[in-house]
Every structure is written in C-alpha cells, then in structure tokens.
Amino acid sequence: MNTTTAGYTPPRRRIKVSHKLRCSLGKAFTIPHDESMESLLSRLQKDIFSELPPILRLRTEDLAEVIDIAFIRDGDQLVIECEGDRLYEEWITLNVGGTLMTTTRSSLTKTSPESVLARMFAEQNNSLAPSLRDKNNAYLLDRTPRYFEALLHYLRSGSLVLDPGVNPLGVYEEAKYFGVKEIISELESRVEESLCRDTAPLSRREVIDAIISTSNIEKLRFQGVNISGADLSKLDLSNINFKHANLSNCQMTGTNLSRCNLERANLSNATMDNAQLVAVKMACADLEGASIRGGKFEDPEGTAANMEGLLSSKPFYLIHC
Incomplete structure (x- = not known):
C-alpha cells in the first residue's frame, strides 16, 4: 500500500x-x-x-x-x-611527539611509494587512512622527533643524513615502523659501525682533542675508558682521572702523568719510561709486564706517589730517578 x-x-x-x-x-x-x-x-x-x-x-x-x-x-x-583539480592539500603538517614538522605530500609519497607514510597520504589508491589530527589540524604521529626528522630528510632528498649525536638505531627503528625499506640495509650497517666505535679504544688524536676542548680549571675524566694500544708519548696528561681505565700496551714514554688517578687501571705491558709520575695514585693498578724505567716520582712539595697493592704476576721494570 x-x-x-x-x-x-x-x-x-x-x-x-x-x-x-x-x-x-x-x-x-x-x-x-x-x-x-x-x-x-x-x-x-x-x-x-x-x-x-x-x-x-x-x-x-x-x-x-x-x-x-x-x-x-x-x-x-x-x-x-x-577537471585538473588537486583535491588534496600539498602542504602537510605532522605533529611528531609534540614537535610540528611541515612537508609536502609529494615528499611523503615519491621516494618510498610502498611505505606506510606514502600509503597514508597518497592522493589516489591510499590504502591506509591518515592518523588523527590535533586541534591545529596537524596529523598526530606518536614517534620520537629526532629520529623521525632523519627519516623525513631522506624522504625529501633521497639521501640519508644523521646529525652528530643521533643514534642510527633509533632511525633504523623508525624506518622499520614506517616501512621505508630503501634504507634498512644502510641503517643496519651504520648501527654495526656505531657499536664497533663504542667498544673501540680511543686513539691519540681523540685523546688530544679531549684535552684541547677541556679548560685548565676543569678535570678531565677518562674513568673506565678504553685507550689500550694508543701512543700517548710526551703528552701532558697530568691531573686526569684514569681510574679503572684500560691503558694496556700504551706507549707513554716521556708522558706527564703527575697527579693522575690510575687506581685499578690496567697498565699491563705499558711503557712509561722517563714519565712524570709525581704524586700519582696507582693503588691496585695492574702493571704486569710494564716498564717505568727512569720514571720521576719525586715531588718538591713532598707528596708521595701511592702504589699500594700493585697487581702483577710477571715482573715489571721500575727504575726511577
């Protein structure tokens, strides 16, 4: 009806x-x-x-x-x-962990077209809906800004650039999360290089750079640092804290180590001939196979060097003047 x-x-x-x-x-x-x-x-x-x-x-x-x-x-x-309209805005603002980043739609889609970001912001055939927006209409991304910024630079330029202090592992996690497969292998290599650098001993050049960048009124701390095998001959390393540091096989002929803290440091097979060792603290240091021929321990002010509890299963050479 x-x-x-x-x-x-x-x-x-x-x-x-x-x-x-x-x-x-x-x-x-x-x-x-x-x-x-x-x-x-x-x-x-x-x-x-x-x-x-x-x-x-x-x-x-x-x-x-x-x-x-x-x-x-x-x-x-x-x-x-x-006909000919571009329905979608070209400029896009992202709110990445509270940091606003503005870029273009083409930057997010052209370099890595199969990535999550490309699929979110593609003008056609976008298989993922964009994220929610904040009160300023910026797309919300719950990610770490400093790592995402490196990823965004790659999407813009096609080159991977990591600023000093940016952990490649963080950028690697961002690339995996957003499916930017083009840089995964390169970031894996950089992560491995970073891990190797973290465990590699410091070189003479790196020690000198640290000394130069430290003012006279500050005390340089190398506590627990690995400097094994470095040539530190004739450098002024006075007043530095080397407690628990690895100085094994170091060449320190003529080096000024006065008033250094070398407690429990590994000095095995180190050469410290003619080194300045005034008022040095060397308690429980490992001097196995070390040579200190001609080492100068006398302090005009009367402060004695502390070498109690030295560790050595093999002879070390100590001839001081």
Whole structure:
C-alpha cells in the first residue's frame, strides 16, 4: 500500500556547494526532489559555476564521492571536483611527539611509494587512512622527533643524513615502523659501525682533542675508558682521572702523568719510561709486564706517589730517578 499522500511533493533540499580553489565560501541553492545527478551537475556547470573547468563529480566535505543524489540531505555542504583539480592539500603538517614538522605530500609519497607514510597520504589508491589530527589540524604521529626528522630528510632528498649525536638505531627503528625499506640495509650497517666505535679504544688524536676542548680549571675524566694500544708519548696528561681505565700496551714514554688517578687501571705491558709520575695514585693498578724505567716520582712539595697493592704476576721494570 502506498503511504505517500496523493498530490504531496517532497520539499526541495537546501545545500551549499563550494570549490576549494575558486569559490571557497560556496554558493547555496536548492535541489528539486526529482532531479538526477547528471541534471544537477549540468545545472551547477551552466548556471552557478560557469567560469570553472568541466565539473566531474560532487564530494562530501571529507572528499568522499557522492555517487547517488538520494544521499544528499537537506543542509549538506558539498565540494565540486573539476577537471585538473588537486583535491588534496600539498602542504602537510605532522605533529611528531609534540614537535610540528611541515612537508609536502609529494615528499611523503615519491621516494618510498610502498611505505606506510606514502600509503597514508597518497592522493589516489591510499590504502591506509591518515592518523588523527590535533586541534591545529596537524596529523598526530606518536614517534620520537629526532629520529623521525632523519627519516623525513631522506624522504625529501633521497639521501640519508644523521646529525652528530643521533643514534642510527633509533632511525633504523623508525624506518622499520614506517616501512621505508630503501634504507634498512644502510641503517643496519651504520648501527654495526656505531657499536664497533663504542667498544673501540680511543686513539691519540681523540685523546688530544679531549684535552684541547677541556679548560685548565676543569678535570678531565677518562674513568673506565678504553685507550689500550694508543701512543700517548710526551703528552701532558697530568691531573686526569684514569681510574679503572684500560691503558694496556700504551706507549707513554716521556708522558706527564703527575697527579693522575690510575687506581685499578690496567697498565699491563705499558711503557712509561722517563714519565712524570709525581704524586700519582696507582693503588691496585695492574702493571704486569710494564716498564717505568727512569720514571720521576719525586715531588718538591713532598707528596708521595701511592702504589699500594700493585697487581702483577710477571715482573715489571721500575727504575726511577
């Protein structure tokens, strides 16, 4: 049974239609109840937006395509898509762990097209919905800014650059999380190199750099540091804390070690001939196989060197003057 009252005509639907680039404020008009989609698009083109390129389709405010005019409700606000339009904004702001980063859509999609970011922000065939937005309309990403920044630089330029102090392991985790496969192997190599550097002994050059960068009123601390095998001959290392440091096989001929703290340091097979050892603290140091021929221990002020509890299962040579 037809429940529609005879002679009743449904009211016109009042809608607002805008064009993102050329009519952002929009224009309001009504749709007859019996109008088809083809007729509506034709009327929009001819009577309302005649200055625009050919109108292809109508979309909702969130850019979903309207495929059936029956879905248009009274009070809807719609967007027209014209031939040649770029529906999506090119500039995108990301809120990465509280830090705002602005980039372009093409930067996020061109370098690594199969990545999570590319799939989120692609203009077409985007298989992942973008993340939620904050109150400023920036896309929220719960990631660490300093590591994501290196990943973003790669997506922009195609080159992987890590600023000093940036752990490659952190960037590696970002690349894995976002599926940027193009740099995974390179980051794995950098992580391995970083781990090797962390365990490698310091060189003479690195020790000199540390001395130069430390003021005279500051005490340099090398406690527990590995400096094994380095040539430290004739350097002024006075007043440095070498407690528990590994100085095995170091060449320290003529080196000034006065007032150094060498307690429990590994000095096995080290050569300290003619070294300045005034008021040195060497308690429980390992001097197995070490040579200290001609070492100078006398302090004009009378402070004695402390060499209690020296460790050595093999002879070491101590001839001081």
